[in-house]
Amino acid sequence: MPLVSTPAIVLATLRYGETSKIVRLATREHGIQSAIAKGALRPRSRYGAALQVLSEGAAQYIAKEGRELHTLTAFDVTHLRVGIAGQLDRYAAAAAMSEVMLRLAPAAPHAESFDVMAHALAMLEAIPTEAVESYGLRALWQLVSSLGFAPALAACARDGSALPATGTVRFSLTEGGALCHACAHDRATIELPRQALDDLAALLSPDDDLPFLDARHLAAHRRLLARWVRTHLAEAAELPALEAWQQRNWFPA
Ligand SMILES: [Zn+2]
Numbered sequence: 001m002p003l004v005s006t007p008a009i010v011l012a013t014l015r016y017g018e019t020s021k022i023v024r025l026a027t028r029e030h031g032i033q034s035a036i037a038k039g040a041l042r043p044r045s046r047y048g049a050a051l052q053v054l055s056e057g058a059a060q061y062i063a064k065e066g067r068e069l070h071t072l073t074a075f076d077v078t079h080l081r082v083g084i085a086g087q088l089d090r091y092a093a094a095a096a097m098s099e100v101m102l103r104l105a106p107a108a109p110h111a112e113s114f115d116v117m118a119h120a121l122a123m124l125e126a127i128p129t130e131a132v133e134s135y136g137l138r139a140l141w142q143l144v145s146s147l148g149f150a151p152a153l154a155a156c157a158r159d160g161s162a163l164p165a166t167g168t169v170r171f172s173l174t175e176g177g178a179l180c181h182a183c184a185h186d187r188a189t190i191e192l193p194r195q196a197l198d199d200l201a202a203l204l205s206p207d208d209d210l211p212f213l214d215a216r217h218l219a220a221h222r223r224l225l226a227r228w229v230r231t232h233l234a235e236a237a238e239l240p241a242l243e244a245w246q247q248r249n250w251f252p253a
Contacts, residue, residue: 005058023051027059031106049080050080053098057075079121090136100143104229157175161180222246
């Protein structure tokens with residue numbers, strides 16, 4: 001049974017029996033993996049407080065051939081992300097990202113999504129409060145894109161034709177992005193103001209400034225992203241963290 005050592009982020013934890021914890025990990029070298037941390041809930045566990053959701057570090061586990069649950073042997077934490085855990089907007093975005101990773105990332109090497117996630121957690125911890133919401137949108141769109149679900153925004157998703165430069169642009173969840181006039185005909189689409197499409201493109205371009213979005217536009221962008229994720233999940237999955245992030249329902253309306 002090979003011993004695996006890899007950078008990892010704790011995406012979810014589950015109590016197991018009296019003293020153990022099962023952790024779901026995003027690993028840089030092996031994708032999504034589950035491991036049991038025996039004794040992790042004992043008072044003097046060697047894991048200490050390291051095995052918290054969003055913790056990042058070097059995981060070591062014994063990989064069991066053909067088995068889904070490995071045995072964790074060490075987790076050397078490098079970042080506990082306490083700056084995220086204490087603030088609801090930051091935490092909601094990070095939790096939605098964890099959920100998307102768990103649902104969409106493969107149990108196979110996928111360094112790109114791991115790196116997007118790790119970078120986003122560092123940013124979510126450090127970014128000024130007023131930018132957290134728009135940055136959360138950027139981070140989630142980048143994660144979804146790194147997992148192979150980037151929307152077409154520069155040209156028609158079906159035939160590459162030019163999109164309307166003004167007015168409204170029609171956007172299809174199932175066709176994979178914006179559509180030209182001809183392709184949008186007879187298809188179920190969402191009508192987006194041209195500005196909203198440009199803002200979406202800016203969110204997806206890490207080198208662009210974050211677009212300024214007021215509360216109404218932030219809410220519209222969150223809705224669009226949540227619908228996009230649901231459309232591209234294989235099953236009609238429940239996504240409680242994404243739902244909570246989309247609705248921001250921890251604040252009274
Ligand atoms: Zn077209």
